[in-house]
Amino acid sequence: MLIIKKAILQEVIMVKELIDYTLDYFYKDYYNTESLDYLKNDYHSIENIIHDIQQENVYILCYSNKIIGTGTIENNYIKRLFVLKDFQKKGYGTYIMNFLEQTILKNGYNEIILDALVISKDFFTKIGYLTINEKVWVVKSGKDFKYFEMKKIK
Numbered sequence: 085m086l087i088i089k090k091a092i093l094q095e096v097i098m099v100k101e102l103i104d105y106t107l108d109y110f111y112k113d114y115y116n117t118e119s120l121d122y123l124k125n126d127y128h129s130i131e132n133i134i135h136d137i138q139q140e141n142v143y144i145l146c147y148s149n150k151i152i153g154t155g156t157i158e159n160n161y162i163k164r165l166f167v168l169k170d171f172q173k174k175g176y177g178t179y180i181m182n183f184l185e186q187t188i189l190k191n192g193y194n195e196i197i198l199d200a201l202v203i204s205k206d207f208f209t210k211i212g213y214l215t216i217n218e219k220v221w222v223v224k225s226g227k228d229f230k231y232f233e234m235k236k237i238k
Contacts, residue, residue: 085147085148086146086147086179087146088145088146088179088183089144090137090140090142091137091142091143091154092137093134093137093138095137095144095151096133096137097130098151099133099137099142099144099151100128100130102152102166102168103124103133103154103164103166104124105169106166106167106168106169107120107123107124107128107166108120108124111123111201114201114202115201115229116227116229118223118224118227119223119227119228119229122221122223122224128164133164136156136158141156141158142154142155142164143156143180143183143184143187145176145179145180147171147176152170152176153166153167153168153171153176153177153179153180154166154180155180155183155184157188159188159193160188160191160193160197161197161198162181162184162188162196162197162198163198163199165177165180165181165184165198178211181211185236185238189238194238195236195237195238196235196236196237197216197233197234197235198213198233199219199231199233199234200231200234201229201231201232202229202230202231202232205232205234208234211236212236213236214234214235214236215232215233216232216234217232217233218231218232218233219231219233
C-alpha cells in the first residue's frame with residue numbers, strides 16, 4: 085500500500101539515511117567529494133530536516149510501511165526530493181511531485197520553483213519544469229558544483 089504523509093520527528097533519521105544513501109549512490113559520479121559532503125552535512129543536514137519537519141513541510145512516501153521517498157516544500161519552493169534506488173524509474177518521484185505541486189497550489193501559489201542537480205534536471209524537464217538559470221555553488225575549498233533553477237507555472 086502506498087501512502088504519502090507528513091513526516092514526524094521520530095522519522096528524521098530514516099529520512100536523513102534515505103537522502104544520504106541516494107546522494108552517495110547516484111551523485112558520486114557527478115559531484116566531487118567536498119560538494120557531496122556539503123549537500124549531506126550542510127544543505128540536507130539533520131538540523132535542517134528537523135526544522136522542516138517541525139514546520140510540517142516534509143512529506144514521506146511509504147510503501148508497505150517503508151519510507152521509499154521524500155520531498156519538502158517551503159511556500160512555493162520544492163526541495164529535498166529523493167527516492168530510494170530500488171524504487172526509481174517506477175513513477176514514485178512523479179507521484180511525490182504531483183502531491184507536492186497540488187499542496188503548493190492549494191496554498192494559493194501558481195508558480196512552483198526548485199533547484200535541480202545535474203542528474204535530476206532531465207526528470208524535472210520531463211514533468212514540465214523549465215530551466216530559468218544555470219547556477220554554480222562554490223564550496224569552502226573553492227571547488228564548485230553546477231545546478232539549475234527551474235520553475236513551472238500552473
